[in-house]
Amino acid sequence: MTKKQKKVLIRILLAAALTVAVHFLPVTGLALFFLYLVPYLIIGYDVLRKAALGVIHGEVFDENFLMAVATVGAMALGLFGENSYAEGVEVMLFYQIGELFQSYAVGKSRRSITGLMDIRPDYANLEKDGRLEKVDPDEVAVGDVIVIRPGERVPLDGVIIEGNSSLNTSALTGESLPREVTGGDDIISGCVNTSGLLKVQVTKPFGESTVARILDLVENSSLKKAKAENFITKFAHYYTPAVCIGAALLAILPPIFVGNWLNWLSRALTFLVISCPCALVISIPLSFFGGIGGASRAGILVKGGNYLEALANTRTIVFDKTGTLTRGVFSVSSLLPAEGFLKSELLETAALAESYSSHPISKSLQEAFEDKQSLNRERLSDVEEIAGNGVTAKVDGHAVAAGNEKLMRSLNVSSFLPCQSPGTVVYVSYDGRFMGSILISDQEKPTAKQAIAGLQAQRVRTVMLTGDSQKAADAVAETLGIDEVHAQLLPADKVDRVEQLLAQKPAHSTLAFVGDGINDAPVLSRADIGIAMGAMGSDAAIEAADIVLMDDDPAKISLAMQISRKCLRIVKQNIVFALGVKAACLILGAIGVTGMQAAIFADVGVMVLAVLNATRTLRPVD
Numbered sequence: 001m002t003k004k005q006k007k008v009l010i011r012i013l014l015a016a017a018l019t020v021a022v023h024f025l026p027v028t029g030l031a032l033f034f035l036y037l038v039p040y041l042i043i044g045y046d047v048l049r050k051a052a053l054g055v056i057h058g059e060v061f062d063e064n065f066l067m068a069v070a071t072v073g074a075m076a077l078g079l080f081g082e083n084s085y086a087e088g089v090e091v092m093l094f095y096q097i098g099e100l101f102q103s104y105a106v107g108k109s110r111r112s113i114t115g116l117m118d119i120r121p122d123y124a125n126l127e128k129d130g131r132l133e134k135v136d137p138d139e140v141a142v143g144d145v146i147v148i149r150p151g152e153r154v155p156l157d158g159v160i161i162e163g164n165s166s167l168n169t170s171a172l173t174g175e176s177l178p179r180e181v182t183g184g185d186d187i188i189s190g191c192v193n194t195s196g197l198l199k200v201q202v203t204k205p206f207g208e209s210t211v212a213r214i215l216d217l218v219e220n221s222s223l224k225k226a227k228a229e230n231f232i233t234k235f236a237h238y239y240t241p242a243v244c245i246g247a248a249l250l251a252i253l254p255p256i257f258v259g260n261w262l263n264w265l266s267r268a269l270t271f272l273v274i275s276c277p278c279a280l281v282i283s284i285p286l287s288f289f290g291g292i293g294g295a296s297r298a299g300i301l302v303k304g305g306n307y308l309e310a311l312a313n314t315r316t317i318v319f320d321k322t323g324t325l326t327r328g329v330f331s332v333s334s335l336l337p338a339e340g341f342l343k344s345e346l347l348e349t350a351a352l353a354e355s356y357s358s359h360p361i362s363k364s365l366q367e368a369f370e371d372k373q374s375l376n377r378e379r380l381s382d383v384e385e386i387a388g389n390g391v392t393a394k395v396d397g398h399a400v401a402a403g404n405e406k407l408m409r410s411l412n413v414s415s416f417l418p419c420q421s422p423g424t425v426v427y428v429s430y431d432g433r434f435m436g437s438i439l440i441s442d443q444e445k446p447t448a449k450q451a452i453a454g455l456q457a458q459r460v461r462t463v464m465l466t467g468d469s470q471k472a473a474d475a476v477a478e479t480l481g482i483d484e485v486h487a488q489l490l491p492a493d494k495v496d497r498v499e500q501l502l503a504q505k506p507a508h509s510t511l512a513f514v515g516d517g518i519n520d521a522p523v524l525s526r527a528d529i530g531i532a533m534g535a536m537g538s539d540a541a542i543e544a545a546d547i548v549l550m551d552d553d554p555a556k557i558s559l560a561m562q563i564s565r566k567c568l569r570i571v572k573q574n575i576v577f578a579l580g581v582k583a584a585c586l587i588l589g590a591i592g593v594t595g596m597q598a599a600i601f602a603d604v605g606v607m608v609l610a611v612l613n614a615t616r617t618l619r620p621v622d
Helices: 003-023 029-056 063-077 083-119 210-223 227-258 261-275 278-297 305-312 343-353 359-370 405-412 449-458 469-480 492-505 517-524 538-546 555-590 595-620
Strands: 124-128 131-137 146-149 159-162 166-167 179-181 198-202 301-304 314-320 326-337 380-387 391-393 398-403 426-431 433-444 461-465 485-488 510-515 529-533 548-549
Touching: 003 029, 003 083, 029 063, 029 083, 063 227, 063 261, 083 469, 083 595, 227 261, 261 433, 261 555, 261 595, 278 301, 278 305, 278 595, 301 305, 301 555, 305 314, 305 510, 305 529, 305 555, 314 469, 314 492, 314 517, 326 343, 326 359, 343 359, 343 380, 343 391, 343 398, 343 426, 343 433, 359 433, 398 405, 405 426, 433 469, 449 461, 449 469, 449 510, 449 555, 461 469, 461 492, 469 485, 492 517, 510 517, 517 529, 517 538, 548 555, 555 595
Parallel strands: 314 461, 314 510, 461 485, 510 529, 529 548
Antiparallel strands: 124 131, 124 146, 146 198, 159 198, 166 179, 301 548, 326 433, 380 391, 391 398, 398 426, 426 433
16 A cells, blocks of 8 residues: 555544544534534545646536535535535545545556566666676667676577576566576567576667567557547546536426425435446546556556457457467478488488578578588589579589479479478479478467467457468368468468458457568558567567567467456446446435435445456456
8 A cells, every 4th residue: 555545544544533423422503514524624625625626727527526516515504404514524535435445456457567667677787898887778789798697687688699597587478487598599678587697799779679668568558548448538528517517407496396495405416426427437447457457467468458449359360370370490390202312312402402591491401401511502503592482503513403393393303293291392303303302390389279279269260371382271270270271372462361351350340460470560550450479579560569479379369358358348347337326326316215325325335346346357367
């Protein structure tokens, strides 16, 4: 509890004790008014001050104004023998109790999000002339070398040039499992170095680092309001003046015809207390705030309440394949040499032919060939890369080609036999003769199948788009249980396909796209909701996305949908509950069935219950 909250609690306890004491004193008349005025001012002076400032600045119709008018009116009615002093103090007392509950709940929600701010590094150990100097992370330039001791937070993104260690990434990913790193590995800011000493060469300035982007994302998430939040803001803008006019008419019109001015004025004041929209104005933004906070603790960064709301209505999720559902790490899984050739000859020829390429498939061929000394590029000449097909070259003076089926057929390779196995296939020819096939596979992520099953359990249609071959795509889709798959797509083709899926989606639903590469940025922007893989994904994809999964775990998508739907469910509960209770109490108060006690419940009680319900969003799932 903050110092400010403690002061409010002391005021509440003091005012309550004085009110009870005054109730038992044998005092009447003006003396009783002044005795009740003491606890009233103790508990309500700040509300009266805010109401007066609102009138001065032209912002009249808010909850402070309603509370001030209602309680001042109740105190004034006591001077005319209505015995309403205690009610005036009670209304203000319970209103402050409700505000204290609200303040504590908002504080708890805010702490769940701003707890992320602990990932902001205080300093970096910059290595200069063999000495370490503590500097602000903003002062470190790209290319500088920093030293991270055990127990220190990684201040900037970079590459490890010396040392081995374990990293605690829980603040970023929500996962407690440590990540082992060694020389040559990329390292991101915000993690905690738990064991060894690391020397890191900085690759990004602090303003573009992972931790800076996360902090910026979280701090600005509240600016993007959901439709429900915007509705409540507009509703309160018109609702509060309307009920003030209604209360004024209730105090003036009926007594013109039936008399009894004090009775109708009391009803009008009760009407004002009941009508205060605090429950909605406070609980709805708090629900979205809590939802974003709960998601962030699970390693899911949502860039605004509008995206959380849209995710709840998602009925179609489109996936990129490589790096999203699969690891994006290619490896040789099978060597199928033609008659007259050995497996080692097939792999050596392909690795040499592809040795100038930086493509992941080319790298996998080179990594699979163990005798790295044999991969001497001096043996290679006349290298020509044919876009979308493969490579032709001369190895030791012999004509060699490595690529897809289209390349083999265009070169009229003799004895060519297409491979029927699923996966990416590299065909190799040697002096115009078919040498064999190399099967390269990309393993599915461990949680990919669980991710698809979790989404389908929530009645979400799953689609996969990939630039890979149809055969490889079908194999992955069948293994994971994906509903629909489209293969051999260029980045522009993916956008066109998403356009078609957007046209086909159910009415009043949204479509989400999940990707990780720079070529996914256009599709992430075009989809209703873009979801990016944050740990290994490109900067462009993360910037274009609306939701970022910090640990690249596709199963978190299902969790994010559960969080969003729970948040929307709580918002709807609060709207229906608050409006229903208030409508009933307004009618009963207007006709004189209920008094100020019911008004206190309709205002403060409803607000407290709605706020407590809203705090349930802090837990990702029940």
